[in-house]
Amino acid sequence: MSEAERADGTGGTGERAAGALDRGLAILTHVAGARGASTPEIARALGLTRSTAYRLVDRLHEQGWLAHDPAAGQWRLGAAAVRLASAAVASTNLRDAAAPALRKLADLTQETVSLGVPNGLTMVFVHRERGTRPAAVTAELGASRPLHSTSLGRAYLAALPQPKLEETLMELVRSPLSPVTAATVSELHTEIERTRERGWSSDLREFDESSCCCGAAVYDHTGLPVACISVAGVAERMEPLVATYGPVVAQVCRELSADLGYLPPAS
Template identity: 45%
Template sequence: MTPRAEGPKGALDRALEILEVLTMRGKATTSELVEAVGVSRSAVYRLVERLETAEYLTLAEGQWRLGPAAARMAMAALHNMDVHAIAPPILRDLAHRTGETVSLGVHSGDEIVFVFREIGHQAVHVRSELGARRPLHATSVGKAYLAGLAPEHREQTIARLPMEAFTKATVCDRDRLREAVTEARRRGWAEEHGEFDAGSTCFGAPVFDQSGAVVAAISIAGPTDRMDAARDPFGPLVAETAAALSRRLGYSDRTPPQAARAHQGA
């Protein structure tokens, strides 16, 4: 697609920028808003006065903060942000584009539970039945979930995993698992090459909510021969899809790293 040319910014654009600045910073003076938005002080004054009148902003001790109307809007958005509701259309599109099986898994105990699956047009049966439980250490969704955890939670989880062998390729050594998870964090997706099902190759990526917590992981899976022969790499594709889903849940890559934490499993 050709990027749409961006026209001159109007008052609405500037007002949205002010709200975005305060969403990220928490509070800011008028001078700081002038610098962040890049317009005159008089223009910022007019905008914040309108936003204050509508209760989107409030002024306390010389600093602007989000007001009660913004809070009500945020709560309404959060109420409607549920990975189970938002994910299916996005994942169906991925399955349609690739022809392979696409799944959504959530954390439960020390496992991942598949809560959604879409079978692509060229998919054969793969071991990802809806409701099935999968080990964290031997699957792409599991390793993707581990990659999304904050370091202390990730290490605690890895330390208690049973590390059961499912095939000859299963990684049962914790240090090797740590290396695989570190690599998944670096590149944005995890890989599984016959570690749970000897004939399958899978790619997974974590999904984050508005606070930066990992709430799920998605995967794309298929027969190893076909996945290896594919012209388009599946890893970046599943990472892009997970990122799009995370954005729909309110996640921003500017979310402070310390906000990332373990999401309570079912």
């Protein structure tokens, strides 16, 4: 083994290749998460020497994995990375991707866990996993629930960008099927802000006197909510547990969102 190999910590040829691959993937992951980075920033963030960082970045650029933004002086993901991400998204089925997450929640809580997707001013059940405890949710898959009074709907509303939220609230006010009025929409606004602050929604006997539930939103690669997950149970049993299960649902939704290609806004 040469002195250079020892200094670089890569060992022989196979180890050098594996080490270079690991570092290249780490660079792509960092650039994606940071929404762009200069070569010196990449070197500092990943603990690389400047020469190693420049060499790997140049190689990734040559292969189309990175693209340079001269105005910002930063590297961003290139066309090859975009093509790979697009292929991954196209091959991902929401229900198939969500099924393990729902099963995980059902096993953790022993309650009924549902996946809902937006459809106009409602959320539609598209998948469900039942826990071992008696269920409060009896609606069949394909049944819809209103946005304003359910944990699924409130989680979705809270996840919308502000302009889209305001547009949707006005639609609720105008809809003859919605009880939300110009006089009461401020109350829904307050509930949405509460949901945003804690990261999960709740429905405490508001849609159905016999049940309580909590929920959170699932985002995809576009950064927009595409579904929501709820945990529901018999009110007497579930109500004191909502504050415990809410953060758990939120964490599972964050993990599923990451699987769907979502990158949270850079802090």
